[in-house]
Each structure stands twice: as structure tokens, then as C-alpha cells.
Amino acid sequence: MSLAEELAAVYGTPLYVYDLDEVAAARRALFDALPEEFGVFYAFKANPHPEIARTLREDDARACGAEISSTGELTAALTAGYRGAEILYTGPGKTTAEVAAAIGQGVRKFSVESLSDLRRVGSVAVGRGVVVDCLLRVNSASASATTSIRMTGTPSQFGIDSETLAELAPRLTSVPGTRIAGAHLFPLSNAKDEESLIAEFRHTIEVAARVQRDVGCAFRFLDIGGGFAMPYAVPGERPGYGKLRAELTAALDVHFPDRRANGLRVFCESGRYLVGGCGELVASVVNVKESRGRKFVILDAGINTFGGMSGLGRLLPVAVRPREGAEPGDTESASLVGPLCTPGDLLGREISLPRLASGDLVTIPNAGAYGVTASLLMFLGRPAPTEVAVRGGEVVSVSRLEHHRVHGEVR
Template identity: 70%
Template sequence: MSPQTTQTTQSTEPIELARHYGTPLYVYDLDRVRAARADLFGWLPEGFEVFYAFKANPHTDLVRALRTGEGPACKAEISSTGELAAALEAGYPGSDILYTGPGKTSGELAEAIGQGVRTFSAESLSDLRHIGETAVAHGTEVDCLLRINSATASATTSIRMTGTPTQFGIDSETIAELAPQLLSVPGTRVAGLHLFSQSNARDEEALIGELTHTIEAAAEIQRELGVPLRLLDIGGGFSVPYAQQGGRDSYPKLRVELEASLDTHFPTWREGTPRLAVESGRYLSGDSGTLVTQVSNVKVSRGKKFVIVDAGINTFGGMSGLGRLLPVSVHVEADAETEKANLVGPLCTPGDVLGRQIEVPAGLASGDLLAIPNTGAYGPTSSLLMFLGRPAPVEVAVAGGEVVSATRIEHVRTPTSAGGRP
């Protein structure tokens, strides 16, 4: 990101900041990031660790806010050397980083180990061997969590990560057979398990059902491995609206339900064996963000109104290929008159649609500003930033009523040596 000159403004309200910095504009409220962190730790049993999934939003100021200030600090869950660089820049030590992903290359592993990362999630026996080979080459030994693809699940969620053939995790029914090989890979120590079965649980009951099922499954796998677990990552699923009005979900029953399940299946957990962790991306960053976009044009085609704005799927792609984007909502003042329109971006593709027949303020015209809420997760870095060569949006971080930074990701083509970066 190249820094923009940060000037004093009269307000840190997103619309006012857009008038200063232009559009498209993301505004991240770091106070809300820290509030989400405090809430999540508060819902969990005491002693739980929280790994922040950098894929949700790797903005340096945002991820720094998750490890600074009052209360427990988050750790980092990453899956690329780019995210590794962001974590290190934000002050995360290698000892607080979990490196995940099904396709780790030898170059990635070498860079991570060289930067002090010592905990990896292994997605298969071959992945574990790749990790071990790199560790041995660096004269060290690393801790590995075996990621498990459980054969069964408890809840139905927007994105299921287990129970089907997948590149993620070791099939749970093969653990007993593979145990001798998994426990004897040079350069690695099997430190625990990583079970991530869902994303964005539909409600608290679904979340509790899935996480307690995960704890039960982990206890069975521990027995099959024949070794005690030192770290158990039970995944996530904590929910927040995505580009829609509303607030983060609350989980008042979660602590007592997890404690009961852990008491049954891991009776020494209160003494720290195993250490316990969850991971979250959208819950920690989602409601911190507001995307402000300017209306470029308004037209009617065969009886339907189209509001064309300067933020398209290149600005807010939101992994739209997974069907996770439509429809967005925009801020409408209370009691204001509304009408239905298709909200579309500026790109030369019919796929550049943010919402079909959504409620927008009536009478929009070129130059008007619209604010899309809950856009702190899966924004610029999950969008088609390079498509059609349009500039990336400005991203402004605010805290305590002041602008902390204003930056923009730059697309620069540079010469590279054979092989490029890992």
C-alpha cells in the first residue's frame, strides 16, 4: 500500500471522509475492531486463544488493533507469504502465527520458518512431510496441527468445510491407520488438531452444536493417535452481517456449553492441557467497515432502474463467485422515501452487480454518495482489484475520532528473476 497524505478532517464519519478522500472509500473503525475482540473473548471460556484469519482483511492497522490495547491479544492465522509479511509488519511474532493452507510450497515454508513461524496446520500426510523436509533443512523442528476432515457434522451453514471429499484436512476415518506415519515425520511434532468445519453459523444453536461436535470428534481422534494433544483449534463460525444492516451475533450460552463439553471430553483442559483456540475473521473485522461509493449515473432500462456507482466487484467482490455477495444494502435515513433499483458497478461486464432490486434512497442522481455497512471483511483483497485496471479504493483507518492512516493498494508491474517469489 502506498500512503496518502493524512490531513485533519472535521469528522471521521464515512460520508464526510469520502468528501475528503474521494470514492470508492473504505473506512475501518478500529474501536469497533477492539470491541469485537473483547466480545469474542467474553463469549469464550477463560483461557481460550483466538486466531484472526487474515484472509478476512489483512489491513495493517486493523490487524495491529487486534493485538494491541486492553484485553487479550489475538494471534494470526495466515496462508501466504503476503499475509506473513502483513502479520510481521503489524508486530505479530512468529511464535503467534499459525500457517495454514492445502498447497504450501517449499519456498513459502522456507520463508515462514526463516521468519520464526513454528506452528503449521498440516492438511495431509504429504503436506506434513513437506513441512518436515523444510524444517530439517533449516535445522529445526516445528509443531504441526493435523487438520481433520470430519466424516460427520452437526450444523448446516453457509459454507461447509467437512464431510465431503476436499483438499482440506485428513479424512477422519483414516487417522487410526495413518497414525504411525503421522507421528514419525522428521522435523515435525504432532502438537494437536485443527478442525474447521463451518463459516458464518446461522445462529447460536448451530454454532454450539458444531463446536461441541468438534470437541467430541477431537477426543476420539486423540484416542486413535495415542498421544495427548497440546493444542486444539476447534475452528469458528462466528457470524456478522455481510454488507447488510445489522449487528454482530451474540453468544450468551456458548461459554457454559463449551465448558461442559470440554469437561466431558478433555477433563484436564482447565489446567491448560490441551490449550484451546478458535479462529475468526469476519466476526472480528466485519462490522468495523463502511464502503462509501458515489453514484456515476442513473438510467432506466425496460422499466427497471439502474443506479451505477464507482464501486464494483473490483472494489467489493466479496468472493462473489461463491454466491456470498448479493444483495448488499445501503444506508437510508429513517423515514426517508425509498425506491427499488439495481445497484451496479462501473465495469464492462454484466456480472458487475452489487444488488438487484434493493431499497435505495428515492431520486438518486450523479454525485450522490451511498454507504454500504458491515464491509470490514472480504473487501478489497477478495475483490477483482486488477480487473480493467481501475485504481484500488482508498482505505482509511480511524480510532478515537481521528484518522489513523489513509492508504491505497497500488498495482505495479516490476521485473522479476526466474521463478519469481515463492
């Protein structure tokens, strides 16, 4: 019996198990793959669990900063021990109240998506008597990779169109309460291979140098985004990036040759690479049924627990671990579904599964990123899954998210 199954016997299912040793190993692997001058921001959207975030921050020499996009993530970062100075606040829909809350907690670095976004940040900063550093998020007119999830090169709510920057520069650099400290580019997510990632980073660094010229101020910060891959809900290992360090150094030497003398700090972002491999989701088979020649395996975990986007037609490539003692090759084709009263609660359609029966446990691997908080957690009001963090095989924490209605005056 695996550790996850042992814990399921104690805490029930659905159950997430997070291995903090794997989180620390992923952090070391990413820093090893990057030039020594690089910093890393952890994208809290991947998994804001406080023990995971603490683990990513715990190494003073190679601590991850926090990239957040809401006051909820701000609270999660502060709970995990992050200070305001270690946080980058991003997102296309920052409200005045959210900016005020962040500045009030000491956040002094914002990624801004437009001139109006910059002005909103500046107006709050002026009211608080501070000046904040702003990174211009740039929507490049061109891109390198043609695969993966594209985040640039098209009309978008994300970023300032690169071709407009030269004209906008005088207004961007004169907003009270702000100083333009650099650029933020995030062209893609989950690159298909190292060659694609390197090509995209090369292009991003070239664009960033052009942006610096167009804006007319020396950058102190440059965030070139992410794209680091990790299998999701299927077996697989964290990929290695053996060529990345040399290639990034070479690209920066070409386009930012004076960066060290000028004090330029360069960052990447990562979510799934850092935490995807740390988690397993354990669920129980509630029922197995046949309908008109098709088999359905019904779990106590569905899109309210994991991969809620599957309910919008994005089926997950889910694989489950065979139960202990199962014969090799003892599989069948069936649909893996959850407990919700909607046909959209579908984790996998006609996929290869071990032969399962009511009461069996199934384990979905590589479920540490985009799990609980990326699911339709409140739909139908079912309890959230329990989350257990372990280190060295020992339980560090046991928790569960709760949702409740607040009555009275709510702001």
C-alpha cells in the same frame, strides 16, 4: 453528514473507513463469550489491514494470534507486529518456498492437510535444523449443523479424512522435523445462530478427542475453528453469544477432563466477527439510467472494490444508507451495479434503494471483512479504493493498495 461522508469529501471515493474502536470492542466481546482458557487466532483473510491487525494484538492479556495462509499474509502479520511464535500457518496448498519463508521468520506452528503436506513441512524444517509443531487438520466424517458454509463432512481438499487417521498414525507421528502437537478442525463458517454454533463446537470437541485417541499422542494444542457470525453489507448488529462459555467448558470437561493438568491450549478462529462491523464502504453514484423498464444505479465501486464473488453468481444482500434528508420510505427498486465492462459487475439485482441521483454518496455498512482483498481488484486496472483507519473519530492512517508489474527475473 456522517464521518465516513466527511472523509469521502477529503479523500474521494471509493473509500473504506475502518473504526478501530469497533475492532477493539469486537475483540473484547469475543473473549468475553469464550472460556478464560481460550485463545483466539485472527483469520487474516478477512482483512489484512495493518492497523486492524495491530488493534487485535494490542491487549497483552487478550491478544489475538494470527492465522495466515500465504507469504503475503505472513508479511502483513509481521508488518502489524506479530512475531513468528504468534502465527499459525494454514492452507491446503503450501509450497516448499512458502514453508521455508515462514520458518525463516520464526513460524513454528503449521496446520497440515495431509501426510504429504506434513512431509513437505518436515523436510524444510530438517533443512533449517528445527522441529515444528504441526496440527492435523481433520475432515470429520460427520457434522452437526446443516446450515451455513460447510467446511467438513464431504470429500474435500481440506483436512485428513477422520476415518483414515488410525491407520495413518504411525506415519504421521514419525515425520522428521515435525511433532504432532494437536488437531485443527474448522467445520463451518458464519453459523446461523448460537444454537447451531454450540452444536457444532460440541461435535468438534468430541471428534477431536477421538482423533487424539486414534493418533495416540497427547495434544498440546486444539484449534476448534470458528463460525462466529456477522452481517455482511447490510445493517445489523454483532450477535451475542451468552451461552457459549458455559457450553464449551462443559464439552471440554467431558472429552478433555485432564486438559489443564496436561497443558492443553484451546483456540478458536475468527475473521468476520472481529472486523466485519468496523468498516463502511462509501461510493459515489456515477449515473442512473433506465433500460427497458428497469432502473440501474451505477457506482464507482463494484466487484473490483467489494464482494468480488458476486461476479461468480453470488449476489450480495447489499443495503445502502439513505442520504441525509431523504424522506422515510422514499425508495425504489433498482439494480446496484459497478463501473466495470462486464454484466457480472452486479452488487444487487432489483433491490430496494433510496432514490438516488448522479453525484450522491451511498454507504454500504458492515463492510470491514472480505472487502478490498476479497475483490477482483486488478480487473480492468481501476485504482484501488482508499482505506482510512480512525480511532476516537480521528484519522490514524490513510493508505491505498497499488499493483504493478515486476520486470526481470522473478521467482
